[in-house]
């Protein structure tokens with residue numbers, strides 16, 4: 001596990017995800033030597049897909065430890081990698097929102 005994020009304050013999830021999606025989209029044209037995100041977007045498909053499974057496992061382990069801060073940290077890793085995956089396969093956040101809204105009863 002890496003160093004956990006210190007002094008985390010609540011944010012606005014819509015603004016945060018929208019901003020992060022824009023940064024990730026911009027990394028499509030970035031140098032893989034300089035950007036981890038660019039490597040995930042432009043590199044081997046399986047490297048990215050393996051990260052989803054790995055990060056999901058880390059969330060599960062943090063939950064089994066019932067460690068609040070660790071769950072938040074690993075969920076951040078999982079959401080980031082999921083967003084890179086959505087970018088790579090062309091699924092937008094508005095589209096995802098529509099999918100979730102369509103389920104709302």
Ligand SMILES: N=c1c2ncn([C@@H]3O[C@H](COP(=O)(O)OP(=O)(O)OP(=O)(O)O)[C@@H](O)[C@H]3O)c2ncn1[C@@H]1O[C@H](COP(=O)(O)O)[C@@H](O)[C@H]1O
Pocket residue numbers: 001002003020023024027034035036037038058076077080
């Ligand atoms: N949100 C993230 C983000 N979350 C996680 N990561 C990276 O994802 C990798 C996680 O892989 P690992 O789980 O193997 O890493 P680890 O920390 O050693 O292991 P664990 O802590 O998960 O156990 C690390 O290299 C993290 O740096 C991220 N890398 C980038 N971003 C965002 O993407 C933007 C663009 O970053 P570049 O990739 O540098 O272009 C950044 O400004 C950030 O906003």
